[in-house]
Amino acid sequence: MNRKTWLKGGLALMLLGTTLSGGSYEAAQAASAQTKNDFYNVIMQDGADPFMYRHADGYYYFTKTTGGNVTLWRSKTMTGIDAAETTVVETGGQNVWAPEIHRIDGAWYIYYAKDDGDNANHRMYVMQNKSLNPLKGTWVDKGPIADSTNRWAIDGTVFKARGISYFVWSGWEGTENVRQVLYIARMSNPWTIDSPRVEIARPEYQWETNHSPNVNEGPQILVKGNQINIVYSASGSWTDDYSLGLLTAKNNSDLLDPASWTKRPDQVFKTGGGVYGPGHASFTESPDGQEDWIVYHAAKRQGSGWDREIRTQPFSWNADKTPNFGSPLDPNQPIPLPSGEPQRDRYEAEDGRLGGTAKVSQHADSSGGAKVGYIDTPESYVDIDVDVDKGGTYILYARTGNGTAGGNWSTLKLSVDGGPASDFFVTNQGWDNWGTSTQKMTLDKGKHTIRFAKGDGYAEIDGFDLFRVGK
Incomplete structure (x- = not known):
């Protein structure tokens, strides 16, 4: 019996090979990060x-x-x-x-x-x-x-x-x-x-x-x-x-x-x-x-x-x-967290700066009681400022949702400090039924701005963890 599924691969797209710096973002006020030992x-x-x-x-x-x-x-x-x-x-x-x-x-x-x-x-x-x-x-x-x-x-x-x-x-x-x-x-x-x-x-x-x-x-x-x-x-x-x-x-x-x-x-x-x-x-x-x-x-x-x-x-x-x-x-x-894993900084999407039709909605199952959705038009986005105390390789571990009609995957366009955007894949499992989307990136020490913008379909973001995994 055909009891298994073919699965979508290549979801964790890489931003490695690009050294990112604070640059003109030095004046940005980093969102309030909470240091966490959970996930x-x-x-x-x-x-x-x-x-x-x-x-x-x-x-x-x-x-x-x-x-x-x-x-x-x-x-x-x-x-x-x-x-x-x-x-x-x-x-x-x-x-x-x-x-x-x-x-x-x-x-x-x-x-x-x-x-x-x-x-x-x-x-x-x-x-x-x-x-x-x-x-x-x-x-x-x-x-x-x-x-x-x-x-x-x-x-x-x-x-x-x-x-x-x-x-x-x-x-x-x-x-x-x-x-x-x-x-x-x-x-x-x-x-x-x-x-x-x-x-x-x-x-x-x-x-x-x-x-x-x-x-x-x-x-x-x-x-x-x-x-x-x-x-x-x-x-x-x-x-x-x-x-x-x-x-x-x-x-x-x-x-x-x-x-x-x-x-x-x-x-x-x-x-x-x-x-x-x-x-x-x-x-x-x-x-x-x-x-x-x-x-x-x-x-x-x-x-x-x-x-x-x-x-x-x-x-x-x-x-x-x-x-x-x-x-x-x-x-x-x-x-x-599994004992011995690095603690991480948690950023709530509702603390970011919104553009276009993006807006904050309250929901009890969101990590901070709220989420950002309605990223529905090409000019829509949420910008979240982060501040890392050490340069290196980081994983962004985001709580995302997608209930787009038809059951298809959606994407957000993810960029750092105004750089090229890549597809950030979000599986379809219904609204307010959160999954986890991830991306690996290289960040210099200091402040950065991470943008989630309109991609294919429709997706929401609750927030994300950022943790260092290497030099």
Whole structure:
């Protein structure tokens, strides 16, 4: 079944390579910035099947479903991932779903599903890169990874237990799409399965079987002490009922024995707090390694199906060494930054200077109780003055909205200090249902004026955070 979406790429346009200075803006009075240690937790305004991995080099490596290729992001911060450096790895296939990137035995590996245009031919594949930086070097196709049945397979992931490597994936029992089952098999190397597949979970509870076809998919591994947790997604990914379930086994058990695995009868993460259809999660740590975070996709709005965004929030652990995700956090309340991320200055759009038809409107879900909209004519804009105490590379992390009729993306024209304007993309998820648009820019120390002007369609801005990520 065609359960994934093709996603809009290239949203974080770059202003790098231009050194910007205060110049004639020295006389401008900077807007009142508030120094913050929190953020709004939509980290990508568009996307599905997120996979984020924090490596020993201090970088986060990220990927998601992008359609016909595998796109990799690399960032020093979780919250800056959307504006991070990227590279595209071609696969030669179609309908590329749920890629993952892993570092195994001194090399990088990408695991991904693809087909030839016919969903029935979806299979898992592997690529290898021996470079220290996976955005560099050469990706070598290691071919398909399959057990002897070579049945339909997606959402593959890998882990080691007691020195043995295992592959876990979602697949069909036969050649027809009756249901998706979770399988495990032993691996002889990172691109080869060397045992029969073993079923460890199938949809059985009401919350797993409330849509057809029934689905268990998106397995992800969390290990705590002697406990192996497989967090998986169930129900219809196209519905608000999509949610996370949990399988557990002991590290010292026979992981190829189905009896070693226990399924929790209830969801461990589901719709709530104004967030719909949370699922297909991955797990990472804060920059200082002190906190555990879940990164997941959710519907952009109630009933939006496969039109999704990517969110993150911290989680804790239960006494039995299973994860405690709680409920999705209120999207209109900022949450503390991942421990070790840089604090940021927050600017409210309503504090800016307005031109044309742009005007301030009050709204309870806006960060300061107000927003700027009606940027509807070519001469309309909002100018916001900022003052940075150190030159370097900055990320602008803006809370934006778009409810343009027809469901299309909109843009604002973003410029700094009167320079060339670039498109600042804003996804369509309804008015007063905020997403996050980002842009990376180089700023000299001192005062600058950032302008958001009329682009394509219609968009509003609530405000933005500005934080330094490099020299």
